[in-house]
Amino acid sequence: MGITLKRIALFSTLLGFFICYYSSPYLTSDTLWSAMIGKWIIAHHSVPLVDYWTWTYYGKPWTAEEWLFDFLLAIVAKGGYQAVVLMMTAVSLTTWLLLANTLKFKQVAYPNTWTLLMAALALSWDQIRAETFSYLFIAFVFWVIVRDRQNPTKWLFCLIPLEIVWVNFHGSFIMGLLFVGWEFVADLFTQRKRIKRLAITLIGMFAGTLVNPHGPKMYEFVLWLSLKTNISKYIAEWQSPTVHENFGLAIFTVFGLAVIYCFRWAKNGEKVSVKDTVLLILLLYMFMKANRFAPYLLLWLPIWAANKLSFNQPKFVSWFKNEFVKWRPVIYSGLSIGLLGLSIVAVSKIHGSLEANAASVLEPKSLAVVEKLHNEHPNWKIWNSYNIGGTLEFSNIPASIDGRTDLYLANGGMQTYTNIINVQPNGVSEFNSYHANIVYIEKDSALAQMLQIEPQWRMVYTDSYYDVFTRVGVQT
Numbered sequence: 270m271g272i273t274l275k276r277i278a279l280f281s282t283l284l285g286f287f288i289c290y291y292s293s294p295y296l297t298s299d300t301l302w303s304a305m306i307g308k309w310i311i312a313h314h315s316v317p318l319v320d321y322w323t324w325t326y327y328g329k330p331w332t333a334e335e336w337l338f339d340f341l342l343a344i345v346a347k348g349g350y351q352a353v354v355l356m357m358t359a360v361s362l363t364t365w366l367l368l369a370n371t372l373k374f375k376q377v378a379y380p381n382t383w384t385l386l387m388a389a390l391a392l393s394w395d396q397i398r399a400e401t402f403s404y405l406f407i408a409f410v411f412w413v414i415v416r417d418r419q420n421p422t423k424w425l426f427c428l429i430p431l432e433i434v435w436v437n438f439h440g441s442f443i444m445g446l447l448f449v450g451w452e453f454v455a456d457l458f459t460q461r462k463r464i465k466r467l468a469i470t471l472i473g474m475f476a477g478t479l480v481n482p483h484g485p486k487m488y489e490f491v492l493w494l495s496l497k498t499n500i501s502k503y504i505a506e507w508q509s510p511t512v513h514e515n516f517g518l519a520i521f522t523v524f525g526l527a528v529i530y531c532f533r534w535a536k537n538g539e540k541v542s543v544k545d546t547v548l549l550i551l552l553l554y555m556f557m558k559a560n561r562f563a564p565y566l567l568l569w570l571p572i573w574a575a576n577k578l579s580f581n582q583p584k585f586v587s588w589f590k591n592e593f594v595k596w597r598p599v600i601y602s603g604l605s606i607g608l609l610g611l612s613i614v615a616v617s618k619i620h621g622s623l624e625a626n627a628a629s630v631l632e633p634k635s636l637a638v639v640e641k642l643h644n645e646h647p648n649w650k651i652w653n654s655y656n657i658g659g660t661l662e663f664s665n666i667p668a669s670i671d672g673r674t675d676l677y678l679a680n681g682g683m684q685t686y687t688n689i690i691n692v693q694p695n696g697v698s699e700f701n702s703y704h705a706n707i708v709y710i711e712k713d714s715a716l717a718q719m720l721q722i723e724p725q726w727r728m729v730y731t732d733s734y735y736d737v738f739t740r741v742g743v744q745t
Contacts, residue, residue, distance in 0.1 A: 278604050280366065280605075297398060302662060304346050304663065305662055323669060325703070327667075329680060334439065334483075334487070335399040350623050360401055361404075364405040365385075367409055368387065368411070368568055371412045372571060375415060387570070406431060414449070417463070444565065446471070450471055451547065455544040502683075509558060523570070527573075549569060552565050624663060627660070636664065650704065651668065651708075652669045654709065656711070659672050669703065670682065670686055690714050691715045706740050709736075727740075
Protein backbone atom coordinates (compact mmCIF):
# COMPACT_ATOMS: atom_id res chain seq x y z
CA MET A 270 0.00 0.00 0.00
CA GLY A 271 2.81 2.39 0.90
CA ILE A 272 4.62 1.88 -2.39
CA THR A 273 1.44 2.43 -4.38
CA LEU A 274 0.67 5.60 -2.47
CA LYS A 275 4.24 6.83 -3.02
CA ARG A 276 3.86 6.42 -6.75
CA ILE A 277 0.49 8.14 -6.78
CA ALA A 278 1.90 10.99 -4.69
CA LEU A 279 4.90 11.38 -7.02
CA PHE A 280 2.65 11.32 -10.07
CA SER A 281 0.29 13.88 -8.53
CA THR A 282 3.13 16.17 -7.49
CA LEU A 283 4.74 16.17 -10.93
CA LEU A 284 1.36 16.51 -12.64
CA GLY A 285 0.36 19.56 -10.63
CA PHE A 286 3.86 20.97 -10.94
CA PHE A 287 3.98 20.86 -14.74
CA ILE A 288 0.35 21.76 -15.42
CA CYS A 289 0.72 24.94 -13.38
CA TYR A 290 4.07 25.67 -15.03
CA TYR A 291 2.89 25.22 -18.62
CA SER A 292 -0.37 27.08 -17.91
CA SER A 293 1.60 30.30 -17.50
CA PRO A 294 2.17 32.45 -20.60
CA TYR A 295 5.21 31.12 -22.46
CA LEU A 296 8.23 33.31 -23.14
CA THR A 297 9.84 31.92 -26.29
CA SER A 298 8.82 32.99 -29.79
CA ASP A 299 10.08 29.61 -31.04
CA THR A 300 6.72 28.20 -29.98
CA LEU A 301 4.75 30.39 -32.36
CA TRP A 302 7.31 29.92 -35.08
CA SER A 303 7.12 26.10 -34.74
CA ALA A 304 3.32 26.20 -34.95
CA MET A 305 3.60 28.34 -38.08
CA ILE A 306 5.97 25.87 -39.74
CA GLY A 307 3.63 23.04 -38.73
CA LYS A 308 0.71 24.77 -40.41
CA TRP A 309 2.77 25.12 -43.57
CA ILE A 310 3.59 21.39 -43.50
CA ILE A 311 -0.07 20.50 -43.08
CA ALA A 312 -1.11 22.82 -45.92
CA HIS A 313 1.59 21.70 -48.36
CA HIS A 314 1.92 18.02 -47.33
CA SER A 315 5.71 18.33 -47.42
CA VAL A 316 8.68 19.44 -45.34
CA PRO A 317 10.18 22.83 -46.30
CA LEU A 318 13.73 22.69 -47.61
CA VAL A 319 14.19 26.42 -48.21
CA ASP A 320 13.13 29.62 -46.45
CA TYR A 321 9.68 30.99 -47.32
CA TRP A 322 9.18 33.43 -44.45
CA THR A 323 11.83 36.15 -44.47
CA TRP A 324 12.35 38.72 -47.18
CA THR A 325 16.10 38.77 -46.49
CA TYR A 326 16.80 35.05 -47.05
CA TYR A 327 13.82 33.93 -49.10
CA GLY A 328 14.68 30.83 -51.13
CA LYS A 329 17.89 30.04 -49.23
CA PRO A 330 18.42 26.36 -48.29
CA TRP A 331 17.22 25.53 -44.80
CA THR A 332 17.33 22.32 -42.74
CA ALA A 333 14.02 21.80 -40.95
CA GLU A 334 15.45 19.58 -38.21
CA GLU A 335 12.38 19.86 -35.95
CA TRP A 336 9.70 19.37 -38.58
CA LEU A 337 7.91 16.50 -36.79
CA PHE A 338 7.54 18.56 -33.62
CA ASP A 339 6.30 21.52 -35.66
CA PHE A 340 3.71 19.28 -37.31
CA LEU A 341 2.61 17.78 -33.97
CA LEU A 342 2.34 21.19 -32.31
CA ALA A 343 0.20 22.56 -35.14
CA ILE A 344 -2.13 19.55 -34.90
CA VAL A 345 -2.47 19.75 -31.11
CA ALA A 346 -2.85 23.55 -31.15
CA LYS A 347 -6.09 23.13 -33.09
CA GLY A 348 -7.54 22.00 -29.77
CA GLY A 349 -6.50 25.28 -28.14
CA TYR A 350 -3.87 26.10 -25.58
CA GLN A 351 -5.39 23.63 -23.14
CA ALA A 352 -4.47 20.76 -25.46
CA VAL A 353 -0.90 22.10 -25.82
CA VAL A 354 -0.51 22.32 -22.03
CA LEU A 355 -1.73 18.75 -21.61
CA MET A 356 0.68 17.51 -24.29
CA MET A 357 3.72 19.22 -22.79
CA THR A 358 2.72 18.17 -19.28
CA ALA A 359 2.52 14.56 -20.46
CA VAL A 360 6.00 14.83 -22.01
CA SER A 361 7.68 16.32 -18.93
CA LEU A 362 5.73 14.08 -16.55
CA THR A 363 6.79 10.93 -18.41
CA THR A 364 10.41 12.11 -18.55
CA TRP A 365 10.78 12.33 -14.79
CA LEU A 366 8.65 9.28 -14.04
CA LEU A 367 11.09 7.34 -16.22
CA LEU A 368 13.94 8.64 -14.06
CA ALA A 369 12.10 7.60 -10.89
CA ASN A 370 11.50 4.14 -12.32
CA THR A 371 15.16 3.85 -13.33
CA LEU A 372 16.29 4.73 -9.81
CA LYS A 373 13.86 2.28 -8.27
CA PHE A 374 15.11 -0.45 -10.57
CA LYS A 375 18.65 0.25 -9.31
CA GLN A 376 17.30 0.05 -5.73
CA VAL A 377 18.38 3.59 -5.06
CA ALA A 378 17.33 5.12 -1.76
CA TYR A 379 14.95 8.09 -1.93
CA PRO A 380 14.23 7.82 -5.69
CA ASN A 381 11.22 10.13 -5.50
CA THR A 382 13.21 12.80 -3.67
CA TRP A 383 15.97 12.63 -6.28
CA THR A 384 13.39 12.82 -9.07
CA LEU A 385 11.60 15.86 -7.66
CA LEU A 386 14.90 17.64 -7.02
CA MET A 387 16.20 17.03 -10.56
CA ALA A 388 12.86 18.01 -12.12
CA ALA A 389 12.87 21.29 -10.19
CA LEU A 390 16.46 22.07 -11.22
CA ALA A 391 15.66 21.39 -14.89
CA LEU A 392 12.48 23.46 -14.89
CA SER A 393 13.78 26.52 -16.72
CA TRP A 394 14.61 24.35 -19.75
CA ASP A 395 11.09 22.88 -19.96
CA GLN A 396 9.46 24.92 -22.69
CA ILE A 397 6.99 24.40 -25.51
CA ARG A 398 9.83 23.45 -27.81
CA ALA A 399 11.14 20.38 -29.60
CA GLU A 400 14.06 20.05 -27.21
CA THR A 401 11.71 19.20 -24.34
CA PHE A 402 10.84 16.02 -26.23
CA SER A 403 14.55 15.19 -26.46
CA TYR A 404 14.71 15.08 -22.65
CA LEU A 405 12.01 12.42 -22.75
CA PHE A 406 13.89 10.46 -25.40
CA ILE A 407 17.18 10.50 -23.50
CA ALA A 408 15.38 9.51 -20.27
CA PHE A 409 14.02 6.49 -22.12
CA VAL A 410 17.52 5.63 -23.39
CA PHE A 411 18.83 5.73 -19.81
CA TRP A 412 15.90 3.62 -18.60
CA VAL A 413 16.54 0.98 -21.25
CA ILE A 414 20.32 0.89 -20.69
CA VAL A 415 20.05 0.51 -16.91
CA ARG A 416 17.45 -2.25 -17.14
CA ASP A 417 19.30 -4.09 -19.89
CA ARG A 418 22.52 -4.20 -17.86
CA GLN A 419 20.94 -6.30 -15.13
CA ASN A 420 18.18 -8.07 -17.02
CA PRO A 421 18.74 -8.25 -20.80
CA THR A 422 15.42 -7.76 -22.58
CA LYS A 423 14.12 -6.84 -26.00
CA TRP A 424 13.57 -3.29 -24.73
CA LEU A 425 17.03 -2.52 -26.12
CA PHE A 426 15.72 -2.90 -29.66
CA CYS A 427 13.02 -0.29 -28.95
CA LEU A 428 15.77 2.31 -29.30
CA ILE A 429 15.75 1.74 -33.07
CA PRO A 430 12.23 3.11 -33.73
CA LEU A 431 12.88 5.75 -31.08
CA GLU A 432 15.83 7.02 -33.12
CA ILE A 433 13.64 7.27 -36.24
CA VAL A 434 11.25 9.54 -34.37
CA TRP A 435 14.03 11.44 -32.59
CA VAL A 436 15.97 12.38 -35.73
CA ASN A 437 12.85 14.11 -37.06
CA PHE A 438 12.17 15.88 -33.77
CA HIS A 439 15.49 17.41 -32.80
CA GLY A 440 19.19 17.45 -33.62
CA SER A 441 20.02 15.89 -30.25
CA PHE A 442 19.25 12.48 -31.78
CA ILE A 443 22.99 11.99 -31.99
CA MET A 444 23.10 11.65 -28.19
CA GLY A 445 21.14 8.40 -28.36
CA LEU A 446 23.85 6.96 -30.62
CA LEU A 447 26.52 8.37 -28.32
CA PHE A 448 25.21 6.65 -25.18
CA VAL A 449 24.53 3.28 -26.80
CA GLY A 450 27.86 3.47 -28.63
CA TRP A 451 29.73 4.05 -25.38
CA GLU A 452 27.82 1.18 -23.77
CA PHE A 453 29.04 -1.02 -26.62
CA VAL A 454 32.67 0.13 -26.35
CA ALA A 455 32.76 -0.16 -22.55
CA ASP A 456 31.37 -3.72 -22.63
CA LEU A 457 33.48 -4.87 -25.54
CA PHE A 458 35.95 -6.74 -23.33
CA THR A 459 33.86 -7.32 -20.22
CA GLN A 460 30.34 -8.46 -21.14
CA ARG A 461 30.55 -10.12 -24.50
CA LYS A 462 27.06 -11.58 -24.18
CA ARG A 463 25.64 -8.09 -24.64
CA ILE A 464 27.94 -7.09 -27.49
CA LYS A 465 25.92 -8.69 -30.28
CA ARG A 466 22.65 -7.17 -29.08
CA LEU A 467 24.26 -3.76 -28.59
CA ALA A 468 25.87 -3.93 -32.02
CA ILE A 469 22.57 -4.80 -33.71
CA THR A 470 20.84 -2.00 -31.80
CA LEU A 471 23.53 0.52 -32.68
CA ILE A 472 23.47 -0.38 -36.38
CA GLY A 473 19.69 -0.21 -36.38
CA MET A 474 19.71 3.17 -34.66
CA PHE A 475 22.18 4.54 -37.18
CA ALA A 476 20.06 3.28 -40.06
CA GLY A 477 17.02 4.82 -38.39
CA THR A 478 18.64 8.25 -38.29
CA LEU A 479 18.80 8.22 -42.09
CA VAL A 480 15.00 8.14 -42.24
CA ASN A 481 14.52 11.89 -42.46
CA PRO A 482 13.89 14.41 -45.26
CA HIS A 483 17.57 15.37 -45.38
CA GLY A 484 19.14 11.91 -45.21
CA PRO A 485 22.84 11.66 -44.22
CA LYS A 486 23.17 15.45 -44.47
CA MET A 487 21.48 15.65 -41.08
CA TYR A 488 24.76 14.55 -39.49
CA GLU A 489 26.67 17.19 -41.39
CA PHE A 490 24.15 19.81 -40.27
CA VAL A 491 24.22 18.86 -36.57
CA LEU A 492 28.01 18.72 -36.39
CA TRP A 493 28.34 21.99 -38.30
CA LEU A 494 25.85 23.78 -36.03
CA SER A 495 27.39 22.42 -32.83
CA LEU A 496 31.09 22.68 -33.59
CA LYS A 497 31.78 25.17 -36.38
CA THR A 498 29.38 28.08 -36.10
CA ASN A 499 30.37 29.79 -32.83
CA ILE A 500 26.66 29.87 -32.06
CA SER A 501 27.28 30.71 -28.39
CA LYS A 502 28.26 34.19 -29.51
CA TYR A 503 24.65 34.91 -30.42
CA ILE A 504 22.33 32.59 -28.45
CA ALA A 505 22.20 32.60 -24.64
CA GLU A 506 21.24 28.93 -24.25
CA TRP A 507 24.43 27.93 -26.08
CA GLN A 508 26.56 29.88 -23.62
CA SER A 509 28.29 28.53 -20.54
CA PRO A 510 26.35 28.57 -17.24
CA THR A 511 27.41 30.97 -14.52
CA VAL A 512 27.02 30.97 -10.76
CA HIS A 513 25.10 34.23 -11.11
CA GLU A 514 22.19 32.24 -12.54
CA ASN A 515 19.99 30.67 -9.87
CA PHE A 516 19.59 27.34 -11.65
CA GLY A 517 23.26 27.21 -12.60
CA LEU A 518 24.36 27.77 -9.01
CA ALA A 519 21.91 25.16 -7.72
CA ILE A 520 23.06 22.57 -10.28
CA PHE A 521 26.73 23.11 -9.45
CA THR A 522 25.93 22.79 -5.73
CA VAL A 523 23.97 19.54 -6.09
CA PHE A 524 26.58 18.13 -8.44
CA GLY A 525 29.37 18.93 -5.98
CA LEU A 526 27.53 17.34 -3.06
CA ALA A 527 26.82 14.20 -5.10
CA VAL A 528 30.48 13.83 -6.04
CA ILE A 529 31.65 14.40 -2.47
CA TYR A 530 29.21 11.83 -1.16
CA CYS A 531 30.23 9.17 -3.67
CA PHE A 532 33.94 9.50 -2.97
CA ARG A 533 33.90 10.38 0.74
CA TRP A 534 30.77 9.45 2.66
CA ALA A 535 29.31 6.37 1.00
CA LYS A 536 28.94 3.77 3.76
CA ASN A 537 28.27 0.53 1.96
CA GLY A 538 31.47 0.42 -0.06
CA GLU A 539 29.91 0.39 -3.51
CA LYS A 540 32.39 1.36 -6.17
CA VAL A 541 31.62 4.18 -8.55
CA SER A 542 31.23 2.83 -12.08
CA VAL A 543 34.05 3.97 -14.36
CA LYS A 544 31.79 3.50 -17.38
CA ASP A 545 29.08 5.71 -15.90
CA THR A 546 31.63 8.24 -14.67
CA VAL A 547 32.93 8.76 -18.21
CA LEU A 548 29.39 9.59 -19.35
CA LEU A 549 28.94 11.92 -16.40
CA ILE A 550 32.14 13.78 -17.25
CA LEU A 551 31.04 14.07 -20.88
CA LEU A 552 27.64 15.48 -19.88
CA LEU A 553 29.28 17.84 -17.40
CA TYR A 554 31.59 19.07 -20.16
CA MET A 555 28.60 19.62 -22.46
CA PHE A 556 26.81 21.55 -19.73
CA MET A 557 29.90 23.66 -19.09
CA LYS A 558 30.00 24.53 -22.79
CA ALA A 559 26.27 25.24 -23.14
CA ASN A 560 23.67 25.53 -20.38
CA ARG A 561 21.00 24.01 -22.64
CA PHE A 562 22.47 20.57 -21.80
CA ALA A 563 21.56 20.86 -18.10
CA PRO A 564 18.59 18.44 -18.20
CA TYR A 565 20.73 15.69 -19.75
CA LEU A 566 23.23 16.06 -16.91
CA LEU A 567 20.46 16.11 -14.30
CA LEU A 568 18.90 12.93 -15.70
CA TRP A 569 22.18 11.03 -15.44
CA LEU A 570 23.55 12.48 -12.19
CA PRO A 571 21.31 10.53 -9.77
CA ILE A 572 21.71 7.34 -11.82
CA TRP A 573 25.47 7.71 -11.40
CA ALA A 574 25.55 8.92 -7.79
CA ALA A 575 22.55 7.60 -5.89
CA ASN A 576 23.65 4.05 -5.07
CA LYS A 577 21.78 2.78 -2.00
CA LEU A 578 22.33 5.91 0.01
CA SER A 579 22.67 5.57 3.77
CA PHE A 580 23.66 8.04 6.45
CA ASN A 581 24.57 8.04 10.12
CA GLN A 582 21.28 9.50 11.21
CA PRO A 583 20.78 11.36 14.50
CA LYS A 584 18.15 9.96 16.87
CA PHE A 585 15.66 12.74 16.14
CA VAL A 586 15.82 11.87 12.43
CA SER A 587 15.08 8.22 13.16
CA TRP A 588 12.19 9.28 15.43
CA PHE A 589 10.81 11.53 12.72
CA LYS A 590 11.00 8.74 10.14
CA ASN A 591 9.19 6.34 12.44
CA GLU A 592 6.44 8.88 13.10
CA PHE A 593 6.21 9.67 9.40
CA VAL A 594 5.73 5.99 8.56
CA LYS A 595 2.69 5.93 10.87
CA TRP A 596 1.09 8.88 9.11
CA ARG A 597 2.39 8.17 5.61
CA PRO A 598 -0.88 6.75 4.18
CA VAL A 599 -2.80 9.81 5.36
CA ILE A 600 -0.14 12.27 4.17
CA TYR A 601 0.25 10.68 0.75
CA SER A 602 -3.49 10.29 0.25
CA GLY A 603 -4.17 13.90 1.18
CA LEU A 604 -1.31 15.16 -0.98
CA SER A 605 -2.47 13.14 -3.97
CA ILE A 606 -6.10 14.21 -3.69
CA GLY A 607 -5.15 17.85 -3.22
CA LEU A 608 -2.71 17.95 -6.15
CA LEU A 609 -5.01 16.07 -8.50
CA GLY A 610 -7.77 18.50 -7.60
CA LEU A 611 -5.44 21.44 -8.18
CA SER A 612 -4.48 20.02 -11.58
CA ILE A 613 -8.10 19.63 -12.64
CA VAL A 614 -8.88 23.21 -11.61
CA ALA A 615 -5.76 24.52 -13.37
CA VAL A 616 -6.68 22.75 -16.61
CA SER A 617 -10.27 23.98 -16.49
CA LYS A 618 -9.06 27.58 -16.33
CA ILE A 619 -6.94 27.34 -19.48
CA HIS A 620 -8.71 29.01 -22.39
CA GLY A 621 -7.91 30.50 -25.74
CA SER A 622 -5.54 29.68 -28.56
CA LEU A 623 -1.80 29.11 -28.59
CA GLU A 624 -1.08 32.65 -29.74
CA ALA A 625 -3.46 34.19 -27.20
CA ASN A 626 -1.46 32.70 -24.33
CA ALA A 627 1.93 34.07 -25.29
CA ALA A 628 3.55 36.33 -22.72
CA SER A 629 3.24 40.05 -23.28
CA VAL A 630 6.88 40.22 -24.34
CA LEU A 631 5.96 38.08 -27.36
CA GLU A 632 2.52 39.51 -28.10
CA PRO A 633 2.88 43.20 -27.31
CA LYS A 634 0.34 45.78 -28.40
CA SER A 635 3.00 47.05 -30.74
CA LEU A 636 2.27 44.09 -32.99
CA ALA A 637 -1.13 45.60 -33.81
CA VAL A 638 0.64 48.77 -34.93
CA VAL A 639 2.98 46.81 -37.18
CA GLU A 640 0.09 44.76 -38.60
CA LYS A 641 -1.75 47.97 -39.46
CA LEU A 642 1.32 49.39 -41.18
CA HIS A 643 1.85 46.17 -43.09
CA ASN A 644 -1.77 46.05 -44.25
CA GLU A 645 -1.58 49.65 -45.46
CA HIS A 646 1.81 49.18 -47.12
CA PRO A 647 2.21 45.44 -47.91
CA ASN A 648 5.29 46.06 -50.07
CA TRP A 649 7.25 47.84 -47.38
CA LYS A 650 10.05 45.92 -45.72
CA ILE A 651 10.07 45.44 -41.95
CA TRP A 652 13.42 45.17 -40.19
CA ASN A 653 12.83 43.47 -36.85
CA SER A 654 14.67 42.13 -33.83
CA TYR A 655 15.56 38.44 -33.60
CA ASN A 656 13.11 37.73 -30.76
CA ILE A 657 10.00 39.06 -32.50
CA GLY A 658 10.54 37.45 -35.91
CA GLY A 659 8.55 34.29 -35.23
CA THR A 660 5.61 36.31 -33.92
CA LEU A 661 5.57 38.45 -37.07
CA GLU A 662 5.63 35.39 -39.32
CA PHE A 663 2.87 33.72 -37.32
CA SER A 664 0.81 36.82 -38.17
CA ASN A 665 1.69 36.37 -41.88
CA ILE A 666 4.08 39.31 -41.92
CA PRO A 667 7.45 38.68 -43.66
CA ALA A 668 10.28 39.23 -41.18
CA SER A 669 13.90 40.17 -41.68
CA ILE A 670 15.07 37.54 -39.18
CA ASP A 671 13.51 34.94 -36.88
CA GLY A 672 14.60 32.15 -34.53
CA ARG A 673 16.25 29.94 -37.16
CA THR A 674 19.79 30.74 -36.12
CA ASP A 675 21.24 28.04 -38.36
CA LEU A 676 19.85 29.74 -41.48
CA TYR A 677 21.52 33.04 -40.70
CA LEU A 678 24.77 31.52 -39.48
CA ALA A 679 25.10 29.73 -42.80
CA ASN A 680 24.67 33.00 -44.70
CA GLY A 681 26.52 35.40 -42.40
CA GLY A 682 23.24 36.90 -41.28
CA MET A 683 23.81 36.63 -37.54
CA GLN A 684 26.97 38.71 -37.70
CA THR A 685 25.20 41.28 -39.88
CA TYR A 686 22.27 41.36 -37.48
CA THR A 687 24.61 41.84 -34.51
CA ASN A 688 26.42 44.67 -36.28
CA ILE A 689 23.13 46.43 -36.98
CA ILE A 690 21.29 45.98 -33.68
CA ASN A 691 24.37 47.05 -31.70
CA VAL A 692 25.36 49.78 -34.19
CA GLN A 693 28.81 48.28 -34.56
CA PRO A 694 31.30 49.24 -37.30
CA ASN A 695 29.62 48.87 -40.70
CA GLY A 696 26.30 48.36 -38.93
CA VAL A 697 24.71 51.57 -40.16
CA SER A 698 25.72 50.98 -43.77
CA GLU A 699 24.50 47.36 -43.58
CA PHE A 700 21.20 48.56 -42.15
CA ASN A 701 20.76 51.18 -44.87
CA SER A 702 21.44 48.59 -47.56
CA TYR A 703 18.20 46.81 -46.66
CA HIS A 704 16.09 49.91 -47.50
CA ALA A 705 13.55 49.00 -44.80
CA ASN A 706 10.63 51.36 -44.15
CA ILE A 707 9.54 49.95 -40.78
CA VAL A 708 11.74 49.02 -37.82
CA TYR A 709 10.39 46.88 -34.97
CA ILE A 710 12.99 46.35 -32.21
CA GLU A 711 13.63 46.22 -28.45
CA LYS A 712 13.54 49.64 -26.92
CA ASP A 713 16.83 49.19 -25.04
CA SER A 714 18.86 48.31 -28.16
CA ALA A 715 21.55 50.59 -29.51
CA LEU A 716 19.75 50.82 -32.85
CA ALA A 717 16.55 52.05 -31.18
CA GLN A 718 18.49 54.78 -29.43
CA MET A 719 20.12 55.81 -32.69
CA LEU A 720 16.83 55.93 -34.61
CA GLN A 721 15.28 58.15 -31.94
CA ILE A 722 17.63 60.96 -32.96
CA GLU A 723 17.82 60.24 -36.70
CA PRO A 724 15.79 62.85 -38.64
CA GLN A 725 14.70 60.40 -41.34
CA TRP A 726 13.05 58.11 -38.80
CA ARG A 727 10.02 58.68 -36.59
CA MET A 728 8.89 56.66 -33.59
CA VAL A 729 5.21 55.76 -34.04
CA TYR A 730 4.84 53.49 -31.02
CA THR A 731 6.66 52.54 -27.82
CA ASP A 732 5.85 50.32 -24.84
CA SER A 733 7.73 48.47 -22.13
CA TYR A 734 9.37 46.11 -24.60
CA TYR A 735 9.47 47.42 -28.15
CA ASP A 736 9.73 50.54 -30.27
CA VAL A 737 8.24 50.88 -33.75
CA PHE A 738 9.78 53.34 -36.22
CA THR A 739 8.84 54.38 -39.74
CA ARG A 740 10.65 56.45 -42.27
CA VAL A 741 9.55 60.04 -42.39
CA GLY A 742 6.53 60.42 -44.66
CA VAL A 743 4.83 57.15 -43.73
CA GLN A 744 1.09 57.53 -43.11
CA THR A 745 0.12 55.80 -39.83
